[in-house]
Amino acid sequence: MSRILGRRPLLLAGGGLAGLAHPAIVGAQTTPPKPDRIVVNASGGAMNSIFRRSYFAAFEREHGIRVVDTSPVDFGKLRAMVESGNPEWTCTEIGGQDAVRAKEMNLLEPIDASVVDRSDYPDIARDSHILTASAYSTALGYRTDVFRDGSQPKGWAEFWDVRRFPGPRSLRNHPADNLEFALLADGVPMDQIYPIDLDRAFRSLDRIRPHITVWWSTGAQPAQLLVDREVVLASGWNGRFYELTRRGAPVATDFTGGSLKSGAFAIPRGTRQAYWGQRFLSVMTRPELQAIYTTEMGYPGLNRRTMDHVPAELHPLMCTAPENLEKQFWLNVDWWTANAAMAQERWNRWMLRR
Amino acid sequence: MSSPAARRERALLLMGLPALLLLGVLFAWPVLRLLSMSVEDGSLEHLQRAVLDDLYLAVLFDSLKIAGFVTVICLVIAYPLAFWLSRASKIGLALGMFALLLPFWTSVLVRTYAWMVLLGRSGVINRMLRDWGLIESPLPLLHNLGGVLIGMVHVLLPYMVLPIYAALLRIDPDLPRAAEGLGAPRSAIFRRVILPLSLPGVAAGCALVFVLSLGFFITPALLGGGRVIMIAMLIEQQVRELLDWPFAAALSVVLLAVTLAIYAAINRLTKGARLAS
Numbered sequence: 001m002s003r004i005l006g007r008r009p010l011l012l013a014g015g016g017l018a019g020l021a022h023p024a025i026v027g028a029q030t031t032p033p034k035p036d037r038i039v040v041n042a043s044g045g046a047m048n049s050i051f052r053r054s055y056f057a058a059f060e061r062e063h064g065i066r067v068v069d070t071s072p073v074d075f076g077k078l079r080a081m082v083e084s085g086n087p088e089w090t091c092t093e094i095g096g097q098d099a100v101r102a103k104e105m106n107l108l109e110p111i112d113a114s115v116v117d118r119s120d121y122p123d124i125a126r127d128s129h130i131l132t133a134s135a136y137s138t139a140l141g142y143r144t145d146v147f148r149d150g151s152q153p154k155g156w157a158e159f160w161d162v163r164r165f166p167g168p169r170s171l172r173n174h175p176a177d178n179l180e181f182a183l184l185a186d187g188v189p190m191d192q193i194y195p196i197d198l199d200r201a202f203r204s205l206d207r208i209r210p211h212i213t214v215w216w217s218t219g220a221q222p223a224q225l226l227v228d229r230e231v232v233l234a235s236g237w238n239g240r241f242y243e244l245t246r247r248g249a250p251v252a253t254d255f256t257g258g259s260l261k262s263g264a265f266a267i268p269r270g271t272r273q274a275y276w277g278q279r280f281l282s283v284m285t286r287p288e289l290q291a292i293y294t295t296e297m298g299y300p301g302l303n304r305r306t307m308d309h310v311p312a313e314l315h316p317l318m319c320t321a322p323e324n325l326e327k328q329f330w331l332n333v334d335w336w337t338a339n340a341a342m343a344q345e346r347w348n349r350w351m352l353r354r
Numbered sequence: 355m356s357s358p359a360a361r362r363e364r365a366l367l368l369m370g371l372p373a374l375l376l377l378g379v380l381f382a383w384p385v386l387r388l389l390s391m392s393v394e395d396g397s398l399e400h401l402q403r404a405v406l407d408d409l410y411l412a413v414l415f416d417s418l419k420i421a422g423f424v425t426v427i428c429l430v431i432a433y434p435l436a437f438w439l440s441r442a443s444k445i446g447l448a449l450g451m452f453a454l455l456l457p458f459w460t461s462v463l464v465r466t467y468a469w470m471v472l473l474g475r476s477g478v479i480n481r482m483l484r485d486w487g488l489i490e491s492p493l494p495l496l497h498n499l500g501g502v503l504i505g506m507v508h509v510l511l512p513y514m515v516l517p518i519y520a521a522l523l524r525i526d527p528d529l530p531r532a533a534e535g536l537g538a539p540r541s542a543i544f545r546r547v548i549l550p551l552s553l554p555g556v557a558a559g560c561a562l563v564f565v566l567s568l569g570f571f572i573t574p575a576l577l578g579g580g581r582v583i584m585i586a587m588l589i590e591q592q593v594r595e596l597l598d599w600p601f602a603a604a605l606s607v608v609l610l611a612v613t614l615a616i617y618a619a620i621n622r623l624t625k626g627a628r629l630a631s
Contacts, residue, residue, distance in 0.1 A: 076594035101597075168475075173580035213475075214497045215580020224467075229476050230496075341596045348591075349409050352583055 032275045037066040038090035040280065044071025046243075047297065054292040059283045065276060075102065078268055082107045087268035090277045093133070097176065097336045099264040103129045104337075109267040115278040118285060125302045131265045131281045134290070134299040137319035137328055138177040139258035141222060141241040145250045146232045155256040155327075159233060160185040160204070162211045167232035169208075170225050173215035175347040176336060177235065177259045178205065180329070184257045194332045198343070202350055215351070226251050238319050242298030245317065253317070258328035260319060263299065294318070389610075392603035400604035410588065410605060414612065417585040420499070420574070421567035424506045425514075428563050429556065431507070432514035436555075439515070440522035454512050462509055466576045469505050470496060473577075497579025505577040510566055514559035521555025522548070557624035564620075565613055585609055 040056070042048055048069045056067040070089070075098045081087040094102055102108055108129040118126050125132035140159060142152040146167060153165045159181070171178055179196050182204035188197075213231055216222050222236030223244055238258070244251040265284060267277035283289065290301025291309030300306060300320045307315065315321050319328065336343075392400050404410050439450045457465060472478050473495040480492040495501055525548060533543045571586040585605065592602035 074594060076597060079597060105597075173575070213579065217575045217580065221576070224470070228471070228474050230474050341598060344591065344596060345409065348413075348583065348588065351580060352409065352412055 032273075034063065034065055035273050035276065037068050038273050038276050038280060039068045039070060039088055041070045041073065041089040041092040043073050043093060050293055050296045054289045055280070055284050058286070058289055059280055062283070063276070063279060067280070078102060079105065079107060082269050085270055087271040089268050090271050090273045091265055091267055091280050094130075094264050094266055096132075096261040096264055096331070097333050097340070099127075099130045099266060100333050100337050102266065103127075107269055109269050109271070109274050109277070111267075111281065112278045115275075116282045116285060120287070120304045121285070121302055122304070125262070129266060131284060132262045132302050133265045133284060134263045134293065134297075134301050135260060135320050136263055136299045137238045137255065137258040137260045137324075138172070138235055139238045139241070139319065139328075140254045140256070141226055141234050141236050141244075141251055142254060143226060143229070143232045143250055144252050152252070152254050153233065154254055156181040156185040157187065160208050162208075165233070168213040168230065169211055170214040170216050170222055170231045170234035171208075171212055172222075172235055173217045173351070175343040176331065176340075178347075179343065180259055180331070181235065181257065182208075190257070190329045193329060194335050196335065196339075196343075198346060202346070205350070223251070239298040242317055246298075255319060255324040256327045258319060258324070259331045260325075260328050261331045261333070262302070388603045389607055390603075391600050392607045394600045394603075400600045401607065403601065404604040404608045410585070410608075413583050413588055414585050414608065416583065417568055417609075418612070418616075420502065420506075420582070420584060421564050423503055424510060424567045425560050425564045427503060427507050428511055428514040429560060432511060432518055432559065433556070436515045436518035436522055439519050454515055457508065458512060462572060465508065466505055466573050469501070469508070469577060473501055473504065496577060497581065499578070499582055501577040501579070502574045502582045505573045506567060506570055509570075509573065510563045513562040513566060517558040517562065518552060518555040521552040521558075525551045553624055557620055561617055561620050564616065568609060568613055 040051070042051060048071060051069065052067075056069065059065065059067055073093045073095065075094070078087075078089070078092060078094065079102075081089065099108075110129050111127075111131060116131065118131075121132070140153065140156075144152075147153070147165070153159045153161065158165060159169070171181070179198070179201040180193050182201040183193050183196065184190065185208070186200060186204040188200075214221070214225055216225070216234070216236075219237050219240055222231075222234035223240040225231045226234055226241075227244065227249055238253055238255070241251055241253040245253065265281060267274055267281070271277060285303055287301070287303040287305040288309050290303055290306040294300045294306055294310050295314060298314075298317060298319075300310075300318045307318075310318075316323070318324065392404075394400070435450070435454075439447055442450060470477070474480065475492040475494075475496070477496070479495065480489070483489045483493070495504070529551070530543050530547050533547050534540075538546070568584075569586050570584060571590050574582045574584045575587055586609075589602050589605045589609070592598045592605065
């Protein structure tokens with residue numbers, strides 16, 4: 001007890017000194033002085049260890065600044081940090097849907113185009129405050145020993161067809177993706193999903209509901225459920241299934257009707273090392289580093305030249321491979337930004353109805 | 355001039371001061387701020403929604419029900435266990451405590467995933483039962499209320515065992531001996547001496563387990579397969595995902611009020627029981 005209390009004044013003194021140094025950084029026009037470390041917040045687990053091998057290693061080598069990683073990604077915490085005026089994170093990953101809201105709520109630093117070069121990025125991925133780091137998809141994972149030789153359900157209408165494709169299934173315990181899938185299953189064309197007709201979507205969900213064994217809530221769950229044979233079909237982040245496929249588990253991904261979105265990185269507003277945050281984001285745009293991440297995780301980076309560095313045999317497994325891209329739709333972030341709370345409440349109500 | 359008693363009281367207060375300050379700064383202040391958020395801009399709208407909307411009422415009722423189940427199951431398992439521990443040999447006690455406390459040092463998330471491996475359709479338990487020919491098709495042990503109860507009882511059992519064990523140890527061994535000397539049968543000794551004297555421990559354990567149960571959200575989310583919704587899960591959703599902090603605060607206020615009311619009720623009940631015995 002006394003030891004903990006004894007340390008506190010020291011910590012406070014350290015914070016005070018760093019605070020004094022702050023105005024000097026802002027005043028200088030040249031490169032700000034180097035801190036001994038920056039903090040990058042990301043999803044954690046396997047992702048952070050691949051980050052360490054790619055982006056963190058390159059940044060540390062070039063700038064001599066240590067990168068400390070934290071997890072998990074937490075929108076609520078980001079807001080609390082920025083509003084407290086002293087964000088701990090130099091950069092943070094942020095869910096694609098949340099990124100737009102975070103920008104609207106003025107929680108992010110603008111990206112400095114003179115530091116972060118995105119000339120090799122598609123136009124839609126050059127936001128003023130958000131670095132679109134990679135694309136991912138909520139797609140259909142299935143057991144290849146149950147659905148052999150391409151006999152798996154293709155698309156959500158077939159996923160809903162329990163007579164032709166029997167077996168326990170899993171979907172996410174969340175309205176996003178599922179409302180879209182329910183409409184597709186009900187025959188709505190992919191380009192007419194939005195604005196979502198909630199009544200129709202929930203009516204469609206009513207039909208599949210008795211056949212869903214598990215409504216999953218963490219990304220690891222659907223992969224685990226498939227491996228354990230707890231279910232034979234599951235929606236899930238494509239990278240989780242990709243990992244199983246690469247490790248030789250009898251699990252594969254069908255992208256038909258998949259819901260594409262992007263993972264993003266940003267700099268919390270008011271963070272002390274904002275300049276070094278920009279430098280870190282700039283490292284993250286490099287194709288050869290993105291390729292390491294893409295190869296390991298199955299989440300392709302958005303630099304156009306990234307895929308040149310990824311082994312050719314892995315290209316068809318990516319959600320952005322041209323033949324997969326045309327089978328999927330992009331989740332409409334604007335619709336979700338406007339309707340998330342309402343859709344979530346309705347979802348909770350629906351889940352509660354037994 | 356102050357009396358020795360008053361001086362002693364002041365000294366005790368002074369000794370408690372650091373803990374009180376710590377609690378005040380790190381606990382009471384943030385909680386008060388959260389509570390004040392629920393009536394942000396002087397409007398009762400969020401509280402009204404939290405109290406009147408049938409969705410949140412139903413979830414709150416479910417949460418209380420689940421917390422009640424967990425408490426009863428814990429009590430049924432914990433009392434005999436604590437009784438045995440209070441009379442066990444040194445080795446028995448050490449082994450029992452080790453087994454009881456070991457899960458304490460493992461993260462709740464890891465334990466929850468471990469239950470998924472054990473309880474699944476093709477999990478260890480179902481496979482064993484099938485190999486022994488006891489069942490034909492797998493039992494639904496997971497992704498329902500049963501799975502949630504198993505997981506929560508596992509996490510919360512020590513909170514029930516330890517207070518009861520402590521209460522049992524505090525009982526003066528001369529009392530049951532005297533009862534025996536006066537010819538009371540063993541069942542009567544337990545019923546009329548040991549059980550009443552251990553009730554404060556039972557009450558403390560029940561209060562702890564019940565209150566902690568109400569705050570669970572990871573275990574029910576993972577083991578309930580989405581079918582079990584507890585109020586803490588909805589609060590977490592509002593805080594982290596929807597960022598509607600005033601409404602999250604309103605839900606927390608309702609939960610806190612209900613929790614305090616139940617805690618007061620348990621306290622009053624045990625006081626009554628103690629006076630009666």
